Amino acid sequence: MKQVTTLFLKIAVIFIGIPVLALCIFLVPELGNISVKLLPELAFIKYIVFIIFYGSAIPFYFALYQAFKLLNYIDKNNAFSQISVEALKKIKYCAITISGLHVLALPLFYLFADKDDAPGVIFVGLVVPFASLVIAVFAAVLQRLLQEAINIKSENDLTV
Template sequence: MKRETFFLKFVIYLIGLPALAVCIYGFSRFDPNSPYWALPELENLQYPLLVGMYLAMIPFFIALIQTLKLLNYIDKNQAFSEAAVKSLKTIKYCAIIIIGLFILELPVLYLLTAVDDTPGILIGMVVIFASLVIAVFAATLQKLLHNAIELKSENDLTV
């Protein structure tokens, strides 16, 4: 593994492992018999919240895997390839899916915030804006990379 991408791969794993731990352990701690969820205002919010969070984890992990693939392409000096463009496109779509899922989850977070003084809406908006930044950045890189590949192929054909 090259030194240039080692740190980035380490950070990807550092992001992914706690998220996986939350999926396995953290979300399963939502006990329906807990007195917190027994409140009449909250009893119907637990399952929509869990479903939304688990659904958002699917594109999150797909994006992390695609990021690792992209770093592997860079390690193999294949950064300017159609496979790298495809990885960026997948990352962009995953970020857009996460944005959509959290927009659908905002009413549940609002109801949770109305009953309990939690920063649910704020956390939801942070996730939406972070995903928006990632989607725009991936789309920009995808376009730049695609243009660079086209320019390279034109230069290869020129004598």
């Protein structure tokens, strides 16, 4: 049963990465072109869009890789080990990095909202940083709980 569950989660991790890859291939260049059309006085904004979105894709895929490794540790009965704690720590740092990069993009969303007179665009820009921050907090809580479980396990092993 455990192998089936982790297999399902591994497939889910792969399927999470596919739409982001499609967004990076098709949507990010289009966003760069739209940003230049909306703000022609800031022609360099296209490269800022590329740096922020492609830059945030790197920690995203690294976090997916760490999640995949974590599922492999669970398959090998190494879930309660220090390497699992390290994987969660890396996922946490990746989520914080993604959130930070997208917070840097918020002034761009403000400029777009000001140009199009659509204040809701700013709230759309807050979705990714907020979601990444939630993932970072969740990974930090799991990391702390797993570390405490490992400490309790090692204390019990020493008592016996």
